[in-house]
Amino acid sequence: MRRVAVIALANILSLLALPALAHHSASPFDSTRTVTLSGVVKDFEYTNPHSWLVIDVTDSGGRVSSWSFESQGPAFLVRIGILKSDLTPGTSVTVTGHPMRDGTHAASFMRAVRADGKVFGMGSRGARRTTTPG
Amino acid sequence: MEARIHEQCRQMATATVVVVMALAFALFRAGNADAQQAPDSRQSGDIMISAAQGATPVAQPGPDTPVPAWAQQSYDAYLQMKAEAHGGTHYTRETYARMPDWSGIWDHVDGFAWDHTVNPIAKRDAPEQLQAIFDHCRSFPCAGWVTAALKPAYALRFREKMIAGGHGVSWDYLSACLPTGFPRDMLVSAGGERYFMISPTMTLMYYQSDEGNRVIFTDGRGHIPPDEAYPMWAGDSIGFWDGDTLVVHTLYLRNIELNRNLPADSEQASVVERIRMTDPNTLQDQATLYDPKMLYRPWSGVQTFKRDTSAHALVDLYSCAENNNVYQGKNGESEILLPGQTITMKQAYTFPDQIQNVLENKVIEYGARLLHEKPSIDTQ
Numbered sequence: 099m100r101r102v103a104v105i106a107l108a109n110i111l112s113l114l115a116l117p118a119l120a121h122h123s124a125s126p127f128d129s130t131r132t133v134t135l136s137g138v139v140k141d142f143e144y145t146n147p148h149s150w151l152v153i154d155v156t157d158s159g160g161r162v163s164s165w166s167f168e169s170q171g172p173a174f175l176v177r178i179g180i181l182k183s184d185l186t187p188g189t190s191v192t193v194t195g196h197p198m199r200d201g202t203h204a205a206s207f208m209r210a211v212r213a214d215g216k217v218f219g220m221g222s223r224g225a226r227r228t229t230t231p232g
Numbered sequence: 233m234e235a236r237i238h239e240q241c242r243q244m245a246t247a248t249v250v251v252v253m254a255l256a257f258a259l260f261r262a263g264n265a266d267a268q269q270a271p272d273s274r275q276s277g278d279i280m281i282s283a284a285q286g287a288t289p290v291a292q293p294g295p296d297t298p299v300p301a302w303a304q305q306s307y308d309a310y311l312q313m314k315a316e317a318h319g320g321t322h323y324t325r326e327t328y329a330r331m332p333d334w335s336g337i338w339d340h341v342d343g344f345a346w347d348h349t350v351n352p353i354a355k356r357d358a359p360e361q362l363q364a365i366f367d368h369c370r371s372f373p374c375a376g377w378v379t380a381a382l383k384p385a386y387a388l389r390f391r392e393k394m395i396a397g398g399h400g401v402s403w404d405y406l407s408a409c410l411p412t413g414f415p416r417d418m419l420v421s422a423g424g425e426r427y428f429m430i431s432p433t434m435t436l437m438y439y440q441s442d443e444g445n446r447v448i449f450t451d452g453r454g455h456i457p458p459d460e461a462y463p464m465w466a467g468d469s470i471g472f473w474d475g476d477t478l479v480v481h482t483l484y485l486r487n488i489e490l491n492r493n494l495p496a497d498s499e500q501a502s503v504v505e506r507i508r509m510t511d512p513n514t515l516q517d518q519a520t521l522y523d524p525k526m527l528y529r530p531w532s533g534v535q536t537f538k539r540d541t542s543a544h545a546l547v548d549l550y551s552c553a554e555n556n557n558v559y560q561g562k563n564g565e566s567e568i569l570l571p572g573q574t575i576t577m578k579q580a581y582t583f584p585d586q587i588q589n590v591l592e593n594k595v596i597e598y599g600a601r602l603l604h605e606k607p608s609i610d611t612q
Binding site: 120121122123124126127129130141143145146147150152166168171172173174176177179198199202204 | 404
């Protein structure tokens with residue numbers, strides 16, 4: 099029962115969108131739509147001002163295409179509990195985001211769920227957060 | 233003869249001691265004049281400031297240094313606060329422990345709150361959200377959002393920016409990795425996590441992104457003399473402590489967009505701030521923007537910062553140019569550069585005041601649906 103409650107809380111927290119991007123307008127992405135894609139991590143660019151999670155998605159016909167998810171810079175991701183080592187190349191993952199309006203295979207990152215069930219998004223650090231002394 | 237020489241030496245030694253003491257007293261008075269005396273008795277000319285005991289004093293502008301006419305109203309308001317605080321609280325290295333504790337990492341809360349009002353829609357900048365804002369506010373000032381009494385040129389330009397943004401055409405100098413600049417970095421959700429480092433003589437604000445640093449001198453100096461001043465991203469800030477409150481006056485700013493969904497200011501902007509902790513983990517900046525070119529009357533707001541007590545909080549003093557992934561498209565829109573893509577481009581940002589003159593004749597196709605309506609501009 100307790101396990102179910104924890105999972106439910108994690109799902110609720112993961113629905114929270116990441117904060118607005120200061121570096122550029124939100125206009126390239128359609129905030130009214132979401133896409134969810136399953137694939138394998140190709141690369142996780144852990145860079146400023148934005149990080150990019152790139153996954154290879156295989157469609158029903160066996161064709162592979164890359165999707166890029168834009169997120170915040172490393173310091174922000176560390177704070178909310180998304181480490182570069184969490185999403186290494188080859189990791190199976192399901193990623194959700196707001197897609198680009200022009201149909202490009204890219205989206206603004208909302209959350210990722212790894213094959214082992216661990217959720218990465220706003221609040222994924224929550225349970226581990228501690229207060230600094232003093 | 234020997235006695236006479238001895239007497240002369242004694243007199244010279246005495247005179248030297250007197251001169252040295254007088255000089256030391258004069259330096260002491262000058263260095264503390266601003267903190268200890270009421271504004272109406274300030275000394276004129278440069279003041280000598282030494283950073284540490286034994287260090288060579290450095291000349292800095294005296295407190296009587298004038299400010300340009302366009303900044304006089306805000307400076308008078310600042311000086312009035314200083315007079316009411318009897319010149320301010322004079323902290324020293326010895327009394328540093330009595331200063332408030334602003335240590336740690338701070339993050340902004342809820343964006344700006346101009347006129348103490350936070351409207352959730354005002355924090356968004358996606359096209360649908362901008363259209364909703366624009367539908368709500370077709371003229372300015374607008375209750376619940378932009379309460380600034382904008383002058384016509386600024387209201388027109390702002391309206392045009394909102395229309396373009398509502399049609400997905402939005403470009404921002406932050407996308408060129410330029411600094412956020414003051415007051416945008418204090419009063420809207422930009423600049424990122426930050427440190428506020430205080431000392432008796434200066435306060436340093438150290439932001440995460442894009443060279444967003446600010447220095448506020450509290451050593452009694454005046455502003456940079458007008459003939460040496462030029463527009464700067466952080467401007468020129470001087471201040472004093474009123475107990476636990478840092479009172480700041482800033483001018484010589486670059487004209488910038490205050491945010492994607494806020495108007496631009498001009499190079500005649502000046503700001504008075506009162507910054508204090510309201511509880512052990514909350515810092516509030518009450519700011520008033522003065523800008524005779526942009527505004528009919530001053531515009532006030534509050535920004536709230538919360539101390540980040542997360543064990544994982546980190547201020548990464550990054551360079552945005554490290555992996556900038558945005559460029560301006562041919563229609564002026566923000567285009568995303570995906571991982572692995574490369575383009576060759578020239579980027580330039582035109583600052584707000586430089587395009588004011590073309591406003592009347594500018595026709596933008598994407599804004600035609602709304603632009604054909606006569607703008608309603610408050611010309612009070």
